[in-house]
Amino acid sequence: MSTYRAPRGTRDLLPAERPVWRHVADVARGLSEAYGYREIETPLFELTEVFERGVGAVTDIVEKELFRIQPRTDDAETWALRPEGTAGIVRAYIQHGMQTWPQPVKLTLLGPMFRYDRPQAGRYREFWQWDVEAIGDAGPAVDAEIVELGLRFYREAGLEDVEVRLNSIGDPGCRPAYVAELTAFYRRHEDALPPLERQRLESNPLRLLDSKDPALVHLNDDAPRITDRLCEACSEHFAEVMAHLDALGVEHRVEPSLVRGLDYYTRTTFEYYLRGREGHQQALGGGGRYDGLVELLGGKPTPGIGFALGLDRVVLALKETGAEVPTETPPIAVVVGADPGATAERLRVATDLRAEGIRVRADLAVRRLGRQLEAAAKEGARFAIILGDELADGHVQLRDLDAATQKVLAIDDLPALLLRKSQDG
Numbered sequence: 001m002s003t004y005r006a007p008r009g010t011r012d013l014l015p016a017e018r019p020v021w022r023h024v025a026d027v028a029r030g031l032s033e034a035y036g037y038r039e040i041e042t043p044l045f046e047l048t049e050v051f052e053r054g055v056g057a058v059t060d061i062v063e064k065e066l067f068r069i070q071p072r073t074d075d076a077e078t079w080a081l082r083p084e085g086t087a088g089i090v091r092a093y094i095q096h097g098m099q100t101w102p103q104p105v106k107l108t109l110l111g112p113m114f115r116y117d118r119p120q121a122g123r124y125r126e127f128w129q130w131d132v133e134a135i136g137d138a139g140p141a142v143d144a145e146i147v148e149l150g151l152r153f154y155r156e157a158g159l160e161d162v163e164v165r166l167n168s169i170g171d172p173g174c175r176p177a178y179v180a181e182l183t184a185f186y187r188r189h190e191d192a193l194p195p196l197e198r199q200r201l202e203s204n205p206l207r208l209l210d211s212k213d214p215a216l217v218h219l220n221d222d223a224p225r226i227t228d229r230l231c232e233a234c235s236e237h238f239a240e241v242m243a244h245l246d247a248l249g250v251e252h253r254v255e256p257s258l259v260r261g262l263d264y265y266t267r268t269t270f271e272y273y274l275r276g277r278e279g280h281q282q283a284l285g286g287g288g289r290y291d292g293l294v295e296l297l298g299g300k301p302t303p304g305i306g307f308a309l310g311l312d313r314v315v316l317a318l319k320e321t322g323a324e325v326p327t328e329t330p331p332i333a334v335v336v337g338a339d340p341g342a343t344a345e346r347l348r349v350a351t352d353l354r355a356e357g358i359r360v361r362a363d364l365a366v367r368r369l370g371r372q373l374e375a376a377a378k379e380g381a382r383f384a385i386i387l388g389d390e391l392a393d394g395h396v397q398l399r400d401l402d403a404a405t406q407k408v409l410a411i412d413d414l415p416a417l418l419l420r421k422s423q424d425g
Protein backbone atom coordinates (compact mmCIF):
# COMPACT_ATOMS: atom_id res chain seq x y z
CA MET A 1 0.00 0.00 0.00
CA SER A 2 1.35 3.43 -0.82
CA THR A 3 1.75 5.78 2.13
CA TYR A 4 -0.44 8.80 2.66
CA ARG A 5 0.76 12.34 2.06
CA ALA A 6 -0.62 15.75 3.04
CA PRO A 7 -3.02 16.98 0.33
CA ARG A 8 -1.44 18.81 -2.60
CA GLY A 9 -0.89 22.47 -1.81
CA THR A 10 -0.91 21.88 1.95
CA ARG A 11 1.98 21.06 4.18
CA ASP A 12 2.84 19.95 7.67
CA LEU A 13 4.62 22.66 9.61
CA LEU A 14 7.17 20.63 11.52
CA PRO A 15 8.52 21.42 15.00
CA ALA A 16 11.78 22.92 13.72
CA GLU A 17 9.93 25.64 11.76
CA ARG A 18 7.32 26.47 14.38
CA PRO A 19 9.48 28.97 16.32
CA VAL A 20 9.68 31.29 13.30
CA TRP A 21 5.91 31.00 12.80
CA ARG A 22 5.37 31.71 16.48
CA HIS A 23 7.64 34.74 16.22
CA VAL A 24 5.70 36.11 13.26
CA ALA A 25 2.37 35.51 15.01
CA ASP A 26 3.68 37.12 18.21
CA VAL A 27 4.68 40.25 16.29
CA ALA A 28 1.21 40.35 14.68
CA ARG A 29 -0.57 39.89 18.02
CA GLY A 30 1.60 42.47 19.75
CA LEU A 31 0.93 45.05 17.05
CA SER A 32 -2.80 44.26 16.98
CA GLU A 33 -2.90 45.12 20.66
CA ALA A 34 -0.75 48.22 20.31
CA TYR A 35 -2.97 49.57 17.53
CA GLY A 36 -6.24 48.66 19.24
CA TYR A 37 -7.42 45.73 17.11
CA ARG A 38 -9.51 43.23 19.07
CA GLU A 39 -9.40 39.52 18.31
CA ILE A 40 -12.22 37.78 16.52
CA GLU A 41 -12.55 34.19 15.30
CA THR A 42 -14.99 33.30 12.56
CA PRO A 43 -15.81 29.80 11.28
CA LEU A 44 -13.44 28.21 8.79
CA PHE A 45 -16.46 27.84 6.49
CA GLU A 46 -19.40 30.10 5.70
CA LEU A 47 -22.44 30.08 3.47
CA THR A 48 -21.03 30.15 -0.05
CA GLU A 49 -23.09 33.24 -0.74
CA VAL A 50 -21.09 35.26 1.79
CA PHE A 51 -18.06 34.86 -0.47
CA GLU A 52 -19.96 35.06 -3.75
CA ARG A 53 -21.55 38.35 -2.78
CA GLY A 54 -18.66 39.63 -0.65
CA VAL A 55 -15.56 38.80 -2.67
CA GLY A 56 -17.51 38.83 -5.98
CA ALA A 57 -18.86 36.06 -8.19
CA VAL A 58 -16.62 37.02 -11.13
CA THR A 59 -13.28 36.82 -9.35
CA ASP A 60 -10.62 34.12 -9.55
CA ILE A 61 -11.11 33.48 -5.84
CA VAL A 62 -14.79 32.56 -6.24
CA GLU A 63 -14.85 31.27 -9.81
CA LYS A 64 -11.83 29.02 -9.65
CA GLU A 65 -10.43 28.81 -6.16
CA LEU A 66 -13.33 28.30 -3.77
CA PHE A 67 -13.25 25.04 -1.81
CA ARG A 68 -16.93 24.20 -1.97
CA ILE A 69 -18.21 21.68 0.55
CA GLN A 70 -20.37 18.96 -0.95
CA PRO A 71 -23.96 19.52 0.28
CA ARG A 72 -25.27 16.57 2.36
CA THR A 73 -28.78 16.74 0.91
CA ASP A 74 -30.42 18.46 -2.04
CA ASP A 75 -31.90 21.29 -0.04
CA ALA A 76 -28.90 21.78 2.25
CA GLU A 77 -27.23 25.15 2.59
CA THR A 78 -24.06 25.31 0.56
CA TRP A 79 -20.86 26.13 2.34
CA ALA A 80 -17.32 26.87 1.32
CA LEU A 81 -14.03 27.03 3.18
CA ARG A 82 -13.05 30.64 3.73
CA PRO A 83 -10.68 31.91 1.03
CA GLU A 84 -10.05 35.12 2.98
CA GLY A 85 -11.13 36.74 6.23
CA THR A 86 -12.85 40.01 5.34
CA ALA A 87 -16.23 38.71 4.12
CA GLY A 88 -16.71 36.54 7.23
CA ILE A 89 -15.67 39.35 9.57
CA VAL A 90 -18.11 41.76 7.91
CA ARG A 91 -20.82 39.07 8.13
CA ALA A 92 -20.10 38.84 11.88
CA TYR A 93 -20.12 42.66 12.21
CA ILE A 94 -23.65 42.73 10.82
CA GLN A 95 -24.88 39.62 12.64
CA HIS A 96 -23.78 40.88 16.06
CA GLY A 97 -25.08 44.42 15.62
CA MET A 98 -21.60 45.90 15.84
CA GLN A 99 -22.84 49.07 14.16
CA THR A 100 -24.20 50.00 17.63
CA TRP A 101 -20.72 49.64 19.19
CA PRO A 102 -18.44 52.67 19.30
CA GLN A 103 -17.09 53.11 15.76
CA PRO A 104 -14.80 52.19 14.21
CA VAL A 105 -14.87 48.56 15.26
CA LYS A 106 -11.31 47.34 14.87
CA LEU A 107 -10.97 43.58 14.55
CA THR A 108 -8.13 41.17 13.90
CA LEU A 109 -7.92 37.51 13.00
CA LEU A 110 -4.94 35.25 12.44
CA GLY A 111 -5.70 31.92 10.88
CA PRO A 112 -5.76 29.57 7.91
CA MET A 113 -7.46 30.38 4.60
CA PHE A 114 -8.16 28.01 1.71
CA ARG A 115 -7.90 28.56 -2.03
CA TYR A 116 -7.93 25.88 -4.67
CA ASP A 117 -5.08 27.44 -6.59
CA ARG A 118 -2.28 25.83 -8.60
CA PRO A 119 0.35 25.22 -5.91
CA GLN A 120 3.85 26.66 -6.25
CA ALA A 121 6.41 28.24 -3.93
CA GLY A 122 4.57 30.86 -1.88
CA ARG A 123 1.18 29.76 -3.14
CA TYR A 124 -0.65 27.08 -1.20
CA ARG A 125 -4.14 25.71 -0.92
CA GLU A 126 -4.03 26.19 2.83
CA PHE A 127 -2.18 29.30 3.94
CA TRP A 128 -2.19 31.68 6.87
CA GLN A 129 -3.17 35.32 6.98
CA TRP A 130 -2.96 38.02 9.59
CA ASP A 131 -6.01 40.13 8.93
CA VAL A 132 -6.96 43.52 10.41
CA GLU A 133 -10.18 45.38 9.67
CA ALA A 134 -11.30 48.86 10.80
CA ILE A 135 -15.03 49.04 10.14
CA GLY A 136 -16.94 52.31 10.49
CA ASP A 137 -14.26 54.88 9.64
CA ALA A 138 -14.37 56.57 6.24
CA GLY A 139 -10.74 57.70 6.46
CA PRO A 140 -8.46 59.01 5.07
CA ALA A 141 -6.29 59.02 8.25
CA VAL A 142 -7.11 55.42 9.15
CA ASP A 143 -6.04 54.36 5.64
CA ALA A 144 -2.57 55.71 6.37
CA GLU A 145 -2.55 54.17 9.84
CA ILE A 146 -3.25 50.73 8.40
CA VAL A 147 -0.67 51.03 5.62
CA GLU A 148 1.92 52.00 8.22
CA LEU A 149 0.88 49.14 10.52
CA GLY A 150 1.66 46.62 7.76
CA LEU A 151 5.09 48.11 7.12
CA ARG A 152 5.85 48.08 10.83
CA PHE A 153 4.88 44.42 11.01
CA TYR A 154 7.37 43.45 8.29
CA ARG A 155 10.12 45.46 9.96
CA GLU A 156 9.52 43.96 13.38
CA ALA A 157 9.23 40.47 11.92
CA GLY A 158 12.72 40.90 10.43
CA LEU A 159 12.14 41.99 6.81
CA GLU A 160 13.96 45.27 6.38
CA ASP A 161 13.15 46.08 2.82
CA VAL A 162 9.44 45.97 2.18
CA GLU A 163 7.74 48.64 0.11
CA VAL A 164 4.11 49.52 -0.23
CA ARG A 165 2.44 50.13 -3.60
CA LEU A 166 -0.62 52.28 -3.41
CA ASN A 167 -3.54 53.14 -5.63
CA SER A 168 -7.08 54.43 -5.60
CA ILE A 169 -9.62 52.61 -7.70
CA GLY A 170 -12.38 55.16 -7.23
CA ASP A 171 -15.91 54.44 -6.14
CA PRO A 172 -19.22 53.45 -7.76
CA GLY A 173 -19.59 57.09 -8.78
CA CYS A 174 -16.46 57.44 -10.90
CA ARG A 175 -15.35 53.89 -11.63
CA PRO A 176 -18.03 52.87 -14.18
CA ALA A 177 -17.01 55.65 -16.61
CA TYR A 178 -13.39 54.61 -16.21
CA VAL A 179 -14.21 50.93 -16.76
CA ALA A 180 -16.15 51.86 -19.90
CA GLU A 181 -13.17 53.83 -21.20
CA LEU A 182 -10.81 50.98 -20.33
CA THR A 183 -13.05 48.44 -22.04
CA ALA A 184 -13.17 50.59 -25.18
CA PHE A 185 -9.37 50.82 -25.09
CA TYR A 186 -8.94 47.04 -24.93
CA ARG A 187 -11.59 46.51 -27.60
CA ARG A 188 -9.49 48.59 -29.96
CA HIS A 189 -6.66 46.13 -29.31
CA GLU A 190 -8.73 42.98 -29.09
CA ASP A 191 -6.65 41.17 -31.70
CA ALA A 192 -3.63 41.40 -29.45
CA LEU A 193 -5.45 39.88 -26.47
CA PRO A 194 -4.88 36.24 -25.49
CA PRO A 195 -8.14 34.19 -25.20
CA LEU A 196 -8.27 34.29 -21.39
CA GLU A 197 -7.88 38.04 -21.33
CA ARG A 198 -10.53 38.41 -24.01
CA GLN A 199 -12.94 36.54 -21.75
CA ARG A 200 -12.01 38.68 -18.80
CA LEU A 201 -12.64 41.78 -20.85
CA GLU A 202 -16.30 40.76 -20.89
CA SER A 203 -16.57 39.89 -17.19
CA ASN A 204 -14.07 42.01 -15.28
CA PRO A 205 -11.99 44.36 -17.48
CA LEU A 206 -10.08 45.82 -14.52
CA ARG A 207 -8.31 42.48 -14.12
CA LEU A 208 -6.52 43.02 -17.43
CA LEU A 209 -4.60 45.86 -15.87
CA ASP A 210 -2.60 43.65 -13.54
CA SER A 211 -2.39 40.76 -15.98
CA LYS A 212 0.98 39.04 -16.03
CA ASP A 213 0.57 38.02 -19.68
CA PRO A 214 3.50 39.44 -21.68
CA ALA A 215 1.09 40.49 -24.45
CA LEU A 216 -0.53 42.91 -22.05
CA VAL A 217 2.47 44.35 -20.34
CA HIS A 218 3.22 46.76 -23.24
CA LEU A 219 -0.38 47.45 -24.02
CA ASN A 220 -1.02 48.40 -20.41
CA ASP A 221 1.59 51.15 -20.59
CA ASP A 222 -0.85 53.02 -22.84
CA ALA A 223 -4.05 52.11 -21.01
CA PRO A 224 -6.03 54.95 -19.41
CA ARG A 225 -5.12 55.35 -15.75
CA ILE A 226 -7.68 55.27 -12.98
CA THR A 227 -5.70 57.84 -11.01
CA ASP A 228 -6.37 60.38 -13.82
CA ARG A 229 -10.09 59.61 -13.84
CA LEU A 230 -11.06 59.84 -10.16
CA CYS A 231 -13.98 62.06 -9.18
CA GLU A 232 -13.20 65.02 -6.97
CA ALA A 233 -14.14 63.30 -3.71
CA CYS A 234 -12.06 60.18 -4.47
CA SER A 235 -9.17 62.24 -5.70
CA GLU A 236 -9.20 64.34 -2.54
CA HIS A 237 -9.40 61.22 -0.38
CA PHE A 238 -6.40 59.73 -2.17
CA ALA A 239 -4.39 62.95 -1.81
CA GLU A 240 -5.20 63.00 1.91
CA VAL A 241 -4.12 59.38 2.38
CA MET A 242 -0.78 60.25 0.80
CA ALA A 243 -0.46 63.44 2.85
CA HIS A 244 -1.00 61.41 6.03
CA LEU A 245 1.60 58.87 4.92
CA ASP A 246 4.02 61.70 4.21
CA ALA A 247 3.37 63.12 7.66
CA LEU A 248 4.30 59.71 9.11
CA GLY A 249 7.41 59.60 6.94
CA VAL A 250 6.10 56.50 5.14
CA GLU A 251 7.45 56.12 1.63
CA HIS A 252 4.97 54.82 -0.90
CA ARG A 253 4.83 54.24 -4.59
CA VAL A 254 1.69 54.99 -6.59
CA GLU A 255 0.87 52.08 -8.88
CA PRO A 256 -2.14 52.89 -11.11
CA SER A 257 -2.44 49.27 -12.29
CA LEU A 258 -2.95 47.95 -8.77
CA VAL A 259 -6.62 46.95 -8.89
CA ARG A 260 -6.56 43.84 -6.63
CA GLY A 261 -8.41 40.61 -7.26
CA LEU A 262 -11.45 41.10 -5.04
CA ASP A 263 -14.56 43.03 -6.03
CA TYR A 264 -15.31 44.77 -2.76
CA TYR A 265 -12.64 47.42 -3.01
CA THR A 266 -13.33 51.13 -3.31
CA ARG A 267 -10.81 53.97 -3.27
CA THR A 268 -7.60 53.01 -1.45
CA THR A 269 -5.86 49.77 -2.44
CA PHE A 270 -2.34 48.70 -1.54
CA GLU A 271 0.08 45.79 -1.63
CA TYR A 272 3.38 45.03 0.04
CA TYR A 273 6.42 43.68 -1.80
CA LEU A 274 10.03 42.91 -1.05
CA ARG A 275 11.84 45.86 -2.61
CA GLY A 276 14.03 45.35 -5.63
CA ARG A 277 12.25 42.25 -6.88
CA GLU A 278 10.31 43.76 -9.72
CA GLY A 279 8.26 41.86 -12.24
CA HIS A 280 6.02 38.94 -11.55
CA GLN A 281 6.79 38.54 -7.88
CA GLN A 282 4.16 37.69 -5.33
CA ALA A 283 2.68 40.20 -2.92
CA LEU A 284 3.55 39.70 0.74
CA GLY A 285 0.21 41.19 1.67
CA GLY A 286 -2.50 43.48 0.47
CA GLY A 287 -5.62 45.33 1.40
CA GLY A 288 -7.82 48.27 0.81
CA ARG A 289 -11.02 50.12 1.49
CA TYR A 290 -14.42 48.44 1.05
CA ASP A 291 -17.00 51.14 1.67
CA GLY A 292 -19.83 49.16 0.04
CA LEU A 293 -19.28 45.73 1.57
CA VAL A 294 -21.31 46.02 4.79
CA GLU A 295 -24.33 47.15 2.80
CA LEU A 296 -23.76 44.48 0.16
CA LEU A 297 -23.92 41.79 2.85
CA GLY A 298 -27.15 43.21 4.29
CA GLY A 299 -26.02 45.83 6.82
CA LYS A 300 -26.40 49.60 6.93
CA PRO A 301 -24.02 51.53 4.67
CA THR A 302 -20.73 51.53 6.61
CA PRO A 303 -17.22 52.24 5.36
CA GLY A 304 -14.34 49.91 6.13
CA ILE A 305 -10.70 49.22 5.38
CA GLY A 306 -8.24 46.46 6.20
CA PHE A 307 -5.44 44.25 5.05
CA ALA A 308 -4.36 40.63 5.09
CA LEU A 309 -0.70 39.73 5.21
CA GLY A 310 0.32 36.28 3.98
CA LEU A 311 2.33 34.69 6.76
CA ASP A 312 3.62 31.78 4.64
CA ARG A 313 5.24 34.31 2.32
CA VAL A 314 6.70 36.22 5.25
CA VAL A 315 8.26 33.05 6.62
CA LEU A 316 9.63 32.22 3.15
CA ALA A 317 11.03 35.74 2.72
CA LEU A 318 12.69 35.57 6.14
CA LYS A 319 14.44 32.40 4.99
CA GLU A 320 15.38 33.81 1.60
CA THR A 321 16.76 37.05 2.95
CA GLY A 322 18.78 35.19 5.58
CA ALA A 323 17.13 37.14 8.40
CA GLU A 324 17.96 35.99 11.89
CA VAL A 325 15.01 34.00 13.14
CA PRO A 326 14.28 32.17 16.37
CA THR A 327 14.96 28.44 16.59
CA GLU A 328 13.77 25.74 18.97
CA THR A 329 15.28 25.89 22.45
CA PRO A 330 16.21 22.56 24.02
CA PRO A 331 15.39 21.86 27.67
CA ILE A 332 17.97 23.20 30.10
CA ALA A 333 18.40 19.73 31.63
CA VAL A 334 17.55 16.07 31.23
CA VAL A 335 17.02 13.83 34.23
CA VAL A 336 18.92 10.58 33.70
CA GLY A 337 19.81 7.71 36.04
CA ALA A 338 22.39 5.04 36.75
CA ASP A 339 19.67 2.44 37.21
CA PRO A 340 17.93 1.97 33.83
CA GLY A 341 14.77 0.65 35.50
CA ALA A 342 14.33 3.52 37.98
CA THR A 343 11.98 5.46 35.71
CA ALA A 344 9.65 6.44 38.57
CA GLU A 345 12.52 8.27 40.28
CA ARG A 346 13.51 10.16 37.14
CA LEU A 347 9.91 11.09 36.48
CA ARG A 348 9.39 12.35 40.04
CA VAL A 349 12.50 14.56 40.04
CA ALA A 350 11.59 16.04 36.63
CA THR A 351 7.99 16.63 37.73
CA ASP A 352 9.15 18.50 40.85
CA LEU A 353 11.53 20.66 38.79
CA ARG A 354 8.79 21.50 36.26
CA ALA A 355 6.59 22.61 39.17
CA GLU A 356 9.34 25.17 39.87
CA GLY A 357 9.02 26.45 36.29
CA ILE A 358 12.08 24.69 34.87
CA ARG A 359 12.05 23.08 31.41
CA VAL A 360 13.38 19.58 31.89
CA ARG A 361 12.94 16.29 30.15
CA ALA A 362 12.98 13.00 32.02
CA ASP A 363 14.63 10.15 30.20
CA LEU A 364 11.96 7.50 30.59
CA ALA A 365 13.49 4.87 28.36
CA VAL A 366 14.85 1.81 30.12
CA ARG A 367 18.40 2.05 28.80
CA ARG A 368 21.96 2.36 30.00
CA LEU A 369 23.17 5.67 31.51
CA GLY A 370 25.61 6.13 28.62
CA ARG A 371 22.76 6.04 26.11
CA GLN A 372 20.71 8.44 28.21
CA LEU A 373 23.59 10.92 28.35
CA GLU A 374 24.17 10.63 24.62
CA ALA A 375 20.54 11.45 23.93
CA ALA A 376 20.67 14.47 26.27
CA ALA A 377 23.76 15.85 24.53
CA LYS A 378 22.27 15.27 21.10
CA GLU A 379 19.15 17.16 22.09
CA GLY A 380 21.32 20.15 23.04
CA ALA A 381 20.49 20.15 26.75
CA ARG A 382 22.98 22.08 28.87
CA PHE A 383 22.91 19.73 31.88
CA ALA A 384 22.21 16.15 32.80
CA ILE A 385 20.89 15.53 36.30
CA ILE A 386 22.18 12.08 37.14
CA LEU A 387 20.31 10.09 39.78
CA GLY A 388 22.34 7.47 41.63
CA ASP A 389 23.09 6.25 45.14
CA GLU A 390 23.36 9.87 46.42
CA LEU A 391 19.65 10.34 45.94
CA ALA A 392 19.09 8.46 49.21
CA ASP A 393 20.51 11.44 51.15
CA GLY A 394 19.03 14.12 48.85
CA HIS A 395 21.90 14.60 46.40
CA VAL A 396 22.37 14.23 42.64
CA GLN A 397 25.25 14.54 40.20
CA LEU A 398 24.94 17.56 37.94
CA ARG A 399 26.82 17.11 34.68
CA ASP A 400 27.58 20.13 32.53
CA LEU A 401 27.29 18.62 29.06
CA ASP A 402 29.10 21.53 27.37
CA ALA A 403 32.06 21.64 29.72
CA ALA A 404 32.08 17.89 30.45
CA THR A 405 32.40 18.57 34.19
CA GLN A 406 30.41 17.01 36.99
CA LYS A 407 29.68 17.80 40.63
CA VAL A 408 27.53 16.56 43.50
CA LEU A 409 24.70 18.88 44.48
CA ALA A 410 21.87 18.90 47.02
CA ILE A 411 18.63 18.32 45.15
CA ASP A 412 17.13 21.32 46.97
CA ASP A 413 19.71 23.59 45.36
CA LEU A 414 18.82 22.46 41.82
CA PRO A 415 15.85 24.74 41.07
CA ALA A 416 17.63 28.00 41.87
CA LEU A 417 20.72 26.98 39.92
CA LEU A 418 18.82 25.79 36.86
CA LEU A 419 16.60 28.86 36.82
CA ARG A 420 19.68 31.07 36.90
CA LYS A 421 21.31 29.10 34.09
CA SER A 422 18.10 29.20 31.99
CA GLN A 423 18.02 32.97 32.28
CA ASP A 424 21.73 33.30 31.40
CA GLY A 425 20.79 31.67 28.05
Ligand code: HAM
Nearest residue numbers: 084086123124127283284285286287288306307308310
Ligand atom coordinates in the same frame (compact mmCIF):
# COMPACT_ATOMS: atom_id res chain seq x y z
P1 HAM B 1 -5.48 38.93 -0.95
O1 HAM B 1 -4.63 39.85 -1.73
O2 HAM B 1 -6.32 37.98 -1.69
O3 HAM B 1 -6.38 39.84 -0.01
O4 HAM B 1 -4.58 38.11 0.05
C1 HAM B 1 -3.71 38.77 0.94
C2 HAM B 1 -2.39 38.05 1.03
O5 HAM B 1 -2.58 36.68 1.37
C3 HAM B 1 -1.61 37.99 -0.28
O6 HAM B 1 -0.91 39.19 -0.51
C4 HAM B 1 -0.67 36.83 0.00
O7 HAM B 1 0.44 37.25 0.76
C5 HAM B 1 -1.53 35.91 0.83
N1 HAM B 1 -2.07 34.85 -0.03
C6 HAM B 1 -3.14 34.89 -0.83
N2 HAM B 1 -3.33 33.72 -1.47
C7 HAM B 1 -2.34 32.90 -1.05
C8 HAM B 1 -1.97 31.54 -1.33
N3 HAM B 1 -2.68 30.77 -2.15
N4 HAM B 1 -0.87 31.03 -0.71
C9 HAM B 1 -0.15 31.79 0.15
N5 HAM B 1 -0.44 33.06 0.45
C10 HAM B 1 -1.52 33.62 -0.14
C11 HAM B 1 -7.29 39.36 0.86
O8 HAM B 1 -7.37 38.22 1.21
C12 HAM B 1 -8.16 40.45 1.48
N6 HAM B 1 -9.12 39.80 2.39
C13 HAM B 1 -7.32 41.47 2.21
C14 HAM B 1 -8.13 42.53 2.88
C15 HAM B 1 -8.48 42.60 4.17
N7 HAM B 1 -8.67 43.57 2.27
C16 HAM B 1 -9.35 44.29 3.15
N8 HAM B 1 -9.25 43.70 4.32
